[in-house]
Amino acid sequence: MSNIVAIVGRPNVGKSTLFNRLIGSRKAIVNEESGVTRDRNYGKSYWNGKEFSVIDTGGYVCNSDDIFEEEINKQVLLAIDEADVILFMVDAEIGLTDLDQNFARLLRNIDKPVYLVANKVDNTERLYDAQEFYRLGFKEELFCISSVSGSGTGDLLDQVVSHFKENTIEDTEHLPHIAIVGRPNVGKSSTINALIGKERNIVTDIAGTTRDTLNTHYTQFGYDFILVDTAGVRKKAKVNEDVEFYSVMRSIRAIEDSDVCMLLLDATRGMEAQDLNIFHLIERNRKGIVIVVNKWDLVEKNNKTMIEYEKELRNKIAPFKDVDIIFASALTKQRLLKTLEAALRVFENRQQKLKTSELNRVMLESIEDYPPPSLKGKFVKIKYVTQLPTHAPSFAFYCNLPQYVKEPYKRFLENKIRENWNFTGVPIQIFMRKK
Secondary structure (H helix, E strand, O other), X not given: XXXXXXXXXXXXOOHHHHHHHHHOOOOXXXXXXXXXXXXXXXXXXXXXXXXXXXXXXXXXXXXXXXXXXXXXXXXXXXXXXXXXXXXXXXXXXXXXXHHHHHHHHHHHOOOOOEEEEEEOOOOHHHHHHHHHHHHXXXXXXXXEOOOOOOOOHHHHHHHHHXXXXXXXXXXXXXXXXXXXXXXXOOOHHHHHHHHHOOOOOOOOOOOOOOOOOEEEEEOXXXXXXXXXXXXXXXXXXXXXXXXXXXXXXXXXXXXXXXXXXXXXXXXXXXOXXXXXXXXXXXXXXXXXXXXXXXXXXXXXXOOOHXXXXXHHHHHHXXXXXXXXXXXXXXXXXXXXXXXXXHHHHHHHHHHOOOOHHHHHHHHHHHHHHOOOOOEOOEOOOEEEEEEOOOOOOEXXXXXXXXXXXXXXXXXXXXXXXXXXXXXXXXXXXXXEEEO
């Protein structure tokens, strides 16, 4: 049995602040604006020798016509169904509300431990005021806490972990992390939902639906890795609210923390300037890349459409052309498993370490056939090459005049490495060093 705690309640009571405190990082976006959290957000926490998962949820609202609030409610109910212990959070500063009472009626019918947590209890006056929440009718003790300062969270966690007998949460830190990135509304959340076969992430036609970075442990079809859904990355000039700014920053951080990035493009729009910016951002961070052209089912095709489309894409991403391009559709699930296969191949390519003897045998022969051009009457002599112990493939070429080796020749060396070893989808760094 897994150890899972869900934090639920109406909007803007401090659920994401408590979530961040429990997992020890600022994973969830926190803002005074109501309704910032939309999808279920997962993290891991550790208390008294017991490890457990924490689910952050959006605020539950009854009888709302808002499309997001209807979808948020679905995600809250899924989290309640998934959890072993539920923390029902209320706001001691505002006091008891109709939304609290409506949600309490729903939770009282659930046969699971439900703990009432009064947040924002920062002084003795609020401690006294918080006693009104006993009117909600929960048998368990009322916990008065402050998510910001951490006051009272220790007693709460003592009670929560008392329900957990064994630690079965898997360590997923060492698993491949595959981030799905792209501009807003290209189908990132739809792709993850199609892959896992569940409504894990909220999907609407409105750009900017996803805000937090969301991790999903994927274990189907013999695979075992972490899928990371991200918010759409837009140009800085078009980001006009704080929440979206933090969403974009989380997406960039997801790229930095990932092993492989699946860059989703909208087939009906092609690769635009912002797509190319994201591609170069991934390349600069030396992460593996797979390009997925989503919504391929919406494109009118003939027998040359795919070839011409791919040729145009490779011209745009030059000089780094050694990248898998897959034409897929999240709606029809066309070639979705191929995208995963390609991403895991790229992960393996990125991990490979070449034998120094084999590297020298192949590369020194190529260098002898096509040596670096002379500069100012001086000749560069490369005598030795080795792969450096870095996370991403990097190679050091030792020579007498490293400052005279220019970019075109470094690209030649990179191409020779790619010809002899499979580094598809992986950026390579070439360093020239004094022997």
